[in-house]
Amino acid sequence: MAPELNKPELKAKLRATRVAVEQLQHRVNDALERQKPSPLTREGAAAPAKLRKRRSLKGHFGKVVSVSWLPDSNRLATAAQDGNVIIWHAPTGKKAQLLPLKNQWAMFAACAQDSSRLCATGGLDNVCTVWTLPEPNEDAKTPRVLEGHKGHVAAASFLATNTLITVSGDSTAALWDLNRLPSSDIDQRAEVYAGHDECLSAVAKDPDSEKNFATGSADGSVMLWSLGSTDPSCVLRVHRADIKAGSRARHPDANGVAYQTDRTLGVATESFGSFLFDARTRTAVNKFGCEERDIGPKTSCAFSSSGRLLFVGTDDGVEVWDTLQGDANKPLQFLKPHGARVAALAVPTSGQCVACASWDFEASVLSI
Secondary structure (H helix, E strand, O other), X not given: OOOOOOHHHHHHHHHHHHHHHHHHHHHHHHHHHHHOOOOOOOOOOOOOOOOEEEEEEEOOOOOEEEEEEOOOOOEEEEEEOOOEEEEEEOOOOEEEEEEEOOOOOEEEEEEOOOOOOEEEEEEOOOOEEEEEOOOOOOOOOOOEEEOOOOOOEEEEEEEEXXXXXXXXXXXXXXXXXXXXXOOOOOOOOOEEEEOOOOOEEEEEEOOOOOXXXXXXXXXXXXXXEEOOOOOOOEEEEOHHHXXXXXXXXXXXXEEXXXXXXXXXXXXXXXXXXXXXXXXXXXXXXXXEOOOHHHOOOEEEEEEOOOOOEEEEEEOOOEEEEEOOOOOOOOOOEEEOOOOXXXXXXXXXXXXXXXXXXXOOXXXXXXXX
């Protein structure tokens, strides 16, 4: 017969039992959480990517910093720090045209995705130059020079025919209406979007709208804008997407931005990895490359035509991620198409390949 316990002993035993039950409940919950699938995981994972380098585009004599497809998905433009923009015929790898720039230190070439044949270039001279690409046997037209920024022009995107957005080292984005440029040669901007605290490095057009666009900045934020308002409609913070941000170097720069849908965006950062953001919740719904030791600079990003695959440029290659795989530690494929940093990526409207620009003075085309 068990000895009778007095009241204090019963209370002590009851407390110990409650603690043991709580600890057991925590262990059960942890085990269930580990077995619970990620909300982004789907049955039937994507097959391993099998991209290969199909074309090497050689002809520049400086770092190739930008690549942009023309709407026919057969030609692409590359800008390099040799002061030239080259139009390539991708299926053959041959040069189609050469645009000599006044400024050697180019930072981008962005082609309009319509029949206007417009191509915008810019760099450290603080201006954006808009070219009309000549047809074969046609003389080149005098380009238009857009002035107004107080810092380098880092990137640009055409929202519609004759409507251009540029981002600059002066911490602003600018709207240019090419049909209604003011006569003043001091400031020709139709609208200025100021909200970032540091220089801007990336811009992307909403694929479903001619009025919406996103900008990325060295201040670690991505802002969504709409024509008609100079206030951002949404602000996404890179450091809030990574709870370990404080344990690494403070370089939250949003180097690359790309739309997956009208409300979800891919972001490539300097030291926090790459993310998939949902503008509706203003949070990251997926992160790619969770191991801290594996996170290096991500220079640019682009989505496949279906939106499932995210291509990320890095210091030493190209990562291919399945966006439906939650918090993936390992990409579907990692390629090293170049011997130096992959500075920019671009996917044509056909979705059949990926173009890369690299600091090894070359560009390339990857496909299955």
